[in-house]
Amino acid sequence: MAVSIEKTSTGTATITWSHQTDDPRGYLSEEVESGRLEDALTAIGASTIEGLGTTADVRRIAQATTRIQALLERRMRGIAVELRTQGLTWSELADALYGDSAKRSSAQRTYEAGMRQRGLTPQT
Template sequence: MAVDVTKTTGNKAEITWNPHEDDPRGHLALAVETGRLKDALSALGATTIEALGDAAALERIVSSTALLQNDLERRMRSMVVELKTRGMSWSEIAALLYGDSNRRSSARAVYNAGVRQLGMGGALVDEND
């Protein structure tokens, strides 16, 4: 993946990617073109919720942020399944996800959600694995 975010001058940044190699399904392009990325970044940077605007603006930003979060959550679950398949321990995955290696059961829950999402029902793990 060669998506690049470069801080240019002052408070500006540039995002570049190759649509054929880095975004073949168009998720990045859609996030930019629909304003979802802009809205989600606005939510991330706002000092207060009130600073995000009137009710209509807030509704749009909430929707954009939720849609982007859902896309990222699905991708994150798939990545966790891949990390476990490659032999990473529950402690290591928990540290990546939560900054706390003791949250192994939470990591397993993310893995199990990823397995269900990918249609790999037989690969679920229980708390003792």
């Protein structure tokens, strides 16, 4: 993994990546430079949602979180296709994606969405 996070002290870390090899499409750079990564991490770390600030703050944080969630969902679908192509069973894929081997139908739906995302017909 080329993207690295160095924990420099309690509550402090440095994220490092290469634009050319780790982020050739610029997705990570865009999320960092726009402040959306910071906003989404704020949502994760908040002790309560009510404590996130003004309506404008919460709205901005919601938009950032939704954007990053969509990017990650798209990537998860691609990962599901790749893992299935590498031979994982539905149970193994469910465990890899959801930490629960019983969620086979959820894993299958994610795989099928990934196939459609690639413009391919899902093959189960």
